[in-house]
Structures are given as C-alpha cells and as structure tokens.
Amino acid sequence: MNQRTADTLVLAQPVVSAMSPGFAIAGDIIIANAPDPVFVSDLEGKILKANEAVFALLGFRPDELIEQSLSRIISPEETREFMAALDEVVEHGVTRNAVLKPRSASGEIIPTTLNASALRDSDGTVIGAIGILRDMRELDKARAFAVGLIENAPDPMFVSDLQGKITLANDAVSQLLGFRTDEVVEQSVSRFISAEETRQFTAALTEVVEKGVIRNVQLNPRSASGEIIPTTLNASALREPDGTVIGAIGILRDMRELDKARAYAESLIKNAPDPVFVSDLDGKITEANDAVFALLGFRPDELIEQSLSNIISPAETREFLAALREVVEREQTRKGSGPGGNGRKSRADERGVSRNVLLNPRTASGEIIPTTLNASALRDPDGNVIGAIGILRDMRELDKARAYAESLIKNAPDPVFVSDLEGKITLANDAVSQLLGFRPDEVLEQSVSRFIDAEETREFTAALREVVERGVTRNVLLNPRSASGEIIPTTLNASALRDPDGNVIGAIGILRDMRELDKARAFAMSLIENAPDPVFVSDLEGKITLANDAVSQLLGFRTDEVVEQSVSRFISPEETRQFTAALREVVERGVTRNASLNPRSASGEIIPTTLNASALRDIDGRVIGAIGILRDMRAYEKAVRDLEASKRELQEKILDLEKFEEVVVGRELKMIALEKELEMLRTAAEHALSPLRGGADDGRGV
Numbered sequence: 001m002n003q004r005t006a007d008t009l010v011l012a013q014p015v016v017s018a019m020s021p022g023f024a025i026a027g028d029i030i031i032a033n034a035p036d037p038v039f040v041s042d043l044e045g046k047i048l049k050a051n052e053a054v055f056a057l058l059g060f061r062p063d064e065l066i067e068q069s070l071s072r073i074i075s076p077e078e079t080r081e082f083m084a085a086l087d088e089v090v091e092h093g094v095t096r097n098a099v100l101k102p103r104s105a106s107g108e109i110i111p112t113t114l115n116a117s118a119l120r121d122s123d124g125t126v127i128g129a130i131g132i133l134r135d136m137r138e139l140d141k142a143r144a145f146a147v148g149l150i151e152n153a154p155d156p157m158f159v160s161d162l163q164g165k166i167t168l169a170n171d172a173v174s175q176l177l178g179f180r181t182d183e184v185v186e187q188s189v190s191r192f193i194s195a196e197e198t199r200q201f202t203a204a205l206t207e208v209v210e211k212g213v214i215r216n217v218q219l220n221p222r223s224a225s226g227e228i229i230p231t232t233l234n235a236s237a238l239r240e241p242d243g244t245v246i247g248a249i250g251i252l253r254d255m256r257e258l259d260k261a262r263a264y265a266e267s268l269i270k271n272a273p274d275p276v277f278v279s280d281l282d283g284k285i286t287e288a289n290d291a292v293f294a295l296l297g298f299r300p301d302e303l304i305e306q307s308l309s310n311i312i313s314p315a316e317t318r319e320f321l322a323a324l325r326e327v328v329e330r331e332q333t334r335k336g337s338g339p340g341g342n343g344r345k346s347r348a349d350e351r352g353v354s355r356n357v358l359l360n361p362r363t364a365s366g367e368i369i370p371t372t373l374n375a376s377a378l379r380d381p382d383g384n385v386i387g388a389i390g391i392l393r394d395m396r397e398l399d400k401a402r403a404y405a406e407s408l409i410k411n412a413p414d415p416v417f418v419s420d421l422e423g424k425i426t427l428a429n430d431a432v433s434q435l436l437g438f439r440p441d442e443v444l445e446q447s448v449s450r451f452i453d454a455e456e457t458r459e460f461t462a463a464l465r466e467v468v469e470r471g472v473t474r475n476v477l478l479n480p481r482s483a484s485g486e487i488i489p490t491t492l493n494a495s496a497l498r499d500p501d502g503n504v505i506g507a508i509g510i511l512r513d514m515r516e517l518d519k520a521r522a523f524a525m526s527l528i529e530n531a532p533d534p535v536f537v538s539d540l541e542g543k544i545t546l547a548n549d550a551v552s553q554l555l556g557f558r559t560d561e562v563v564e565q566s567v568s569r570f571i572s573p574e575e576t577r578q579f580t581a582a583l584r585e586v587v588e589r590g591v592t593r594n595a596s597l598n599p600r601s602a603s604g605e606i607i608p609t610t611l612n613a614s615a616l617r618d619i620d621g622r623v624i625g626a627i628g629i630l631r632d633m634r635a636y637e638k639a640v641r642d643l644e645a646s647k648r649e650l651q652e653k654i655l656d657l658e659k660f661e662e663v664v665v666g667r668e669l670k671m672i673a674l675e676k677e678l679e680m681l682r683t684a685a686e687h688a689l690s691p692l693r694g695g696a697d698d699g700r701g702v
Contacts, residue, residue, distance in 0.1 A: 037112075037133040040119060043086055045070045045079070048128065057112075057135060059105035073102040085116060089129045093118045097242065100133070111136040113241075122654070139241070156231075156252040159238060162205055164189045164198070167247065176231075176254060178224030192221040204235060208248045212237045219252070230255040275371075275392040278378060281324055283308045283317065286387070295371075295394060297364035311361040320373070323354040327377050328385045353377070356502045359392070370395040372502075415490075415511040418497060421464055423448045423457070426506070435490075435513060437483030451480040463494060468504045471496045475619060478511070489514040491619070517619075534609075534630040537616060540583055542567045542576070545625065554609075554632060556602035570599040582613060586626045590615045597630070608633040 031038050031051045039050040046069050055062060058073065071079040078100055088095040098114040112133045119128035150157045151170045159168040169184045177184070177192065190198040197219055204214045217233040231252045238247040269276045270289045277288040284307055293300060296311065309317040357373040371392045378387040409416045410429045418427040428443045436443070436451065449457040456478055466473040476492040490511045497506040528535045529548045537546040547562045555562070555570065568576040575597055585592040595611040609630045616625040 031130075034132075037135075039065075039131050039133075040128055041070060041086075041131065042128045043090070043126070045082060045086065054133070057104075057110065057133065058102060064105070070102075074100055082114075085114065086129055089116050089118050090126045093126075102133075111140060150249070153251075156254070158184070158250050158252075159247055160189060160205075160250065161247045162209070162245070164201060164205065173252070176223070176229065176252065177221060183224075193219055201233075204233065205248055208235050208237050209245045212245075214248075221252075230258075269389070272391075275394070277303075277390050277392075278387060279308065279324075279390065280387045281328070281385075283321055283324065292392070295363075295369065295392065296361060302364075312359055316359050319357060320359065323357045323373065323375055324388055326354045327375055327388050354388075356498070358501065361392075409508070412510075415513075417443075417509050417511075418506055419448060419464075419509065420506045421468070421504070423460060423464065432511070435482070435488065435511065436480060442483075452478055460492075463492065464507055467494050467496050467507045471504070473507075480511075489518055528627070531629075534632070536562070536628050536630075537625060538567060538583075538628065539625045540587070540623070542579060542583065551630070554601070554607065554630065555599060561602075571597055579611075582611065583626055586613050586615050587623045590623075599630075608637055 031040065031049050034051050035053065037051065037053040037057045039054050040048045042048060046067065047065055048067070050062070050065055054065065058065070060073075065073075070082055074082065081098060082100065085095045085098045094115075094117045096115050098116070100112050100114050101109050102112065104110055112135055114131050114133055116129040116131040118126045119130050121127050147168060150159065150168060153170055154172060156172040156176045157170050158166050158173050160166050165186065165188050166184055167186070169181060171181070173179075173184060174181050189201055193201065200217060201219065204217045207214045213234075213236045215234050217235070219231050219233050220228050221231065223229055231254055233250050233252055235248040235250040237245045238249050240246050266287065269278065269287060272289055273291060275289065275291040275295045277292050278286050280286055284305065285303055286305070288300070288303055292303065296303070298311075303311075308320055312320065353374070353376045355374050357375070359371050359373050360368050361371065362368060371394055373390050373392055375388040375390040377385040378389050380386050406427060409418065409427060412429055413431060415431040415435045416429050417425050417432050419425050424445065424447055425443055426445070428440060430440070432443060433440055448460055452460065459476060460478065463473045463476045472493075472495045474493050476494070478490050478492050479487050480490065482488055490513055492509050492511055494507040494509040496504040497508050499505050525546065528537065528546060531548055532550060534550040534554045535548050536544050536551050538544050543564065543566050544562055545564070547559060549559070551562060552559050567579055571579065578595060579597065582592040582595045591612075591614045593612050595613070597609050597611050598606050599609065601607055609632055611628050611630055613626040613628040615623045616627050618624050
C-alpha cells in the first residue's frame, strides 16, 4: 500500500459510523480511489465494499463479490486463518502479513498477504475490517530468481534455517561433498560436520542474527567417500519481507586449493628473475631461488637452513632483524587500526612491509655486493606473520635503472619533472613543455619559482619538505604561467627521489591540468543554480557557500544575503543543532534525509521545509561539505489542515443528522402512542353503545 492510501484510511477511520450516510459516501470515495486492492468486510467475513483493484486482481465483477463471504474465494483452512485475523483486529486494532491465496475468476490461485485495520462505529466499537491485499506473485518471482542465482552459483552455496537444517543447496555443494542434492536438502548440517564444529556453526548462526554476517568460520565436512574437506564458511542473513532473520545463506570455500596456491607461490619465488628468499623470524633462510645463488655464488645447500648472519656483517644482521620486527609491527598496527585511527596510519598503510634496507652480503668469492632489501610479511592461513619474503636488489644496476627511469619520465604521457630540494628543475618531459609552451632548454636548470608566484613558491617549498619527511605529497595547488602568460590551474603529486643510501635528494612531480576539472565544476554549479528546487551548498561548519535562485525565492532574501552566511541565521538554535547533526550524518553515511527545518523568511514568516542532503567531496573523496535540497512543506501542511477541517465538518454533519434522526423518531413514537389511545377510545365507545343497540332492537320486535 502506498503512503497516500495509508494516510487517507487513517484520516477516515475515526469518523466511521454504522448509521452515517455521510461516512458511506466518504468511505466509498476513499476505497474506490485507492491504488491497491482494498475491501471492507464485517466480522463474519462478508465483503461489504471493494475497489476496482480487487476486481482487477481477482477477475470478478462487483456483483460477484459484494455481499459474498470471503470463504467463496479462499480455502476452508485460509477462511479459519482469516477469521483468526479478524479476531486479532478486534483485539489489537490491526493484523499484518496474513497469508491468503484467493482463487480468481479463471481459477488461478493468487498468492497474497493481507494487512487489515479495524473498522469502528461512532462509539469506537469494531464492526468490521478494512483489508489491503498485496499481490505476492512478483515477490515469488524474485524469490525464484534468488534461488536461481544460488543454484547456478559456481561456488558451493546453501541456505539453512536457524536450527541448522539445510533448505537449499546448489550443485557445487553436491560436487564438493559427493552427495546427491536430495541427500543434502532437509538434512541438518550436523550430519556432515563434527559435534564441535556443529557448536561452532550454531554460534555462527547466532552471530548472523546479531550482525547480519559471519566470515571465515573453519568447517571440515565429511564427503560421501569419507574424506575430510577443509573449508571456510562465509554466511549472511536470510531475511523475510519485514526484515526478520529467518536463516543464513552460506558460501563454502574449498581450502584444498590453498595447498595448490602455496605450491604456486613457491613456483613464483623459484622462477622470479630477481633474487628472492624466504626467512623465518630468526633470520634463517628457508627458501631461495636460483637468482640468489647466481648473485652470491653459493650452492643451495650452502644457503638453505643457514642464518643470514653467515653472509652479512653483525651490524647488518641487527638491521635485518630490526627489519623483520618492523614487518611484524606494521602488520599488527594494520590489524589494530580501527575507523578512528591512532596517528599511525602511514605505518598501518604499509600492510606488513619494510623497504630499502641496506645489505652488503659477501659472495662466495668474498666480493661485497651493495644491495637493498624489500621485505613483506609471510603469513599462515590465520593471517599471523611467521616470516618474511625478501627481494634483493643489486645496486650495481642502479645506473642502468636510473637511465631507465629517465626514459620512463621522458616518455610519460603526463607532465612529469624532477627537481632538487632547492626547487631547481633537473629533468622535464615533453608533456611539461606542451603544457607550459616553453622549450625544454627554457625549463631545465630553471627554478620552479620562475613559473609560479611567490606565495605558491613557498607552498612548493613546503611540499618538498613534506616529501622529505613522508616520501610523498599530494594535491598541492599550483598555477604556473605559460609562455603566452596564461595562468594554468594544476595540482601537483610528488614522491621522493632517493640516492643509493635511501636519502631524499629531490622530488619527482606529476602535474595534473585542472582546466577540464574547472569546466566540470562550472557545469555542476550551473546545474545547482538552474535547479527548480531550492538547492544550496554548505561547508562542514554550516556556512552557505552557494545557493540558487529558488532559495532566494523561497526565503525572500537576495543571493548576497544568503551566500557566506551561516545556516543558523535562518533557523532556530535547536534546529541549528539538528542541522549540525545532519552534517555529521552526511560525513558518516554520505546522505541524510527528511531533516525538518523551519527557516525564517525575509518577511519573518516561518516556512516549514524538509532537507535532503548528500556529501560534497574533494578530489580525494573526502567529505568537505553538503549539497542540500529544501522542500517547501506549506502546501502539504495546508492539505493536512484542510483534511482536518473536512473531518471536523463531517463530524458536525454526522451529529446534526443524528439529532435530526432523534427528532423524527420521537415524533413517530408520539404518533404511534396517539393511534393506540384513539383505538382504545373507539373500543370503549363500542362497548358503551352495545346495550343501547340491543334495547332498540327489542322495541322494534314488540
């Protein structure tokens, strides 16, 4: 039922009167215009009224349904359920989601649900029910579609109720376990797993009810052949139409493939072109590829199961063990960091990795080879760090790498340049020349300050300091001047340029031409300014930064009296707090809906409105404000007032009719009493005249 139908029925219900012809007219109008199938029945289940949507749903003519019992179109069992629903309406005033399957004129059984509310007389006594039917055929199609998705899913998927009974399982489950579908469906999960795992599965179902989802539950079901299959279970809640959890949808992951994945990972290490090795947390080498042996000149049996301290100095051994600790700590920091953060986000973002540790291993011939080590965490299936995967880089190839890096920069499609820590440009590609219109020799060996103003030069210097401290800086606003004098809006992303020792010696900068983005922003502003609804933009402190003409028309202020003003200028302190709470909701959820605001117009009028707002984000996706749309509720409130006035007027007419009825009935009773009295007088007169009539007859005889 749509909201308009519900509101109309609720407004009409208080004026129900069994004796009121006025209500009959109003009720007919309400029911007839409802878009959903709506009917009225008495407490015996006889249909008194029904709208066109009922006839369209069932295919009967009005004269085939009106004044007929519902038992004509539903089964005896459903008739009993309907009468029980009527009892619930009498007791509670409402019943919801009663399942009915009426037969249509063509004999089709139509699945529906019934929501019903009490029909009352003027004394408040329940005299019947107003029922609204919902055609569930589309929902059944949706359910069938969902079942189809599960049955055709490539992964093993099943559905269970909250007692652990499997109600649906796809072919992938049968293939995994080796059972036929009929040997799985309607069986308890406990048939396939141990008693301990059954308790874990039951606990997982409890968590699904509470949280809506559970992940990575370890299950080891027995297959038809008796094989124990290691799996993990991810499950989400299965809900009925009102949102109540009635079961779980589970997806199993066959962990036997994990062994294959491990073998594949070992293959990747062995076949990697770079020197790659694996060590435990004590620095013992457990695996190494041929590139390590080629770099150091040792045989495999001379390195495997040996400590790294055999080939590096004691100082470097301490550095390597410190690097291993860093891998573990950063992984733990990543796991421990929550939504609130704790100031160590840069470390957590490393996700269990250590970079550019300087090592100088000795080869079999005694040569000292300068290398750098990048190491990442080696984890067990539970995600615990049990060692490190290290990649050595032979720094003798650094010159070749530098030449290769310069080639990448020169051939990059984006404007890329290299500067030292004083801001002198040491390298720039052709895209920089195309952006600014200068020849390469007019850019190289020049200070960045030649192309930007003094203020931006200070910002660029601060960005270089951030690169030194953090290794990267993002979205620095620069507006360089081109050869033609044009100011070009750009953003700069820069990362650190390091020497072989890892020291920052400069920055590699990438410019992004923002002219197209500015056009997009202008287009977005045009959409807001030309919107027919009142639309405004505010920052997170509630200051209005943009408002269209519809806002001015609504409030009666000029645009310059609105822009750069706080929203608190137009609403009360209490609503200002509500607006601030709405902004917080926008930051957290990206949207807020139907916040009630009553701004004051220029004339002092309080205008009832509702606010819908969505997040305004910067280039990096951070919420920097809100885009709000106001809806003028005056017409709506006037309609509500008119309805209330109509209700009062109708009640007054009902009272007048009842008074008129009392007068008419009183007169009829008096007339009946007079007629009875006249009849009694006639009878008495007859009795009195009878002797006289007898004497007259005797005299004539004589």
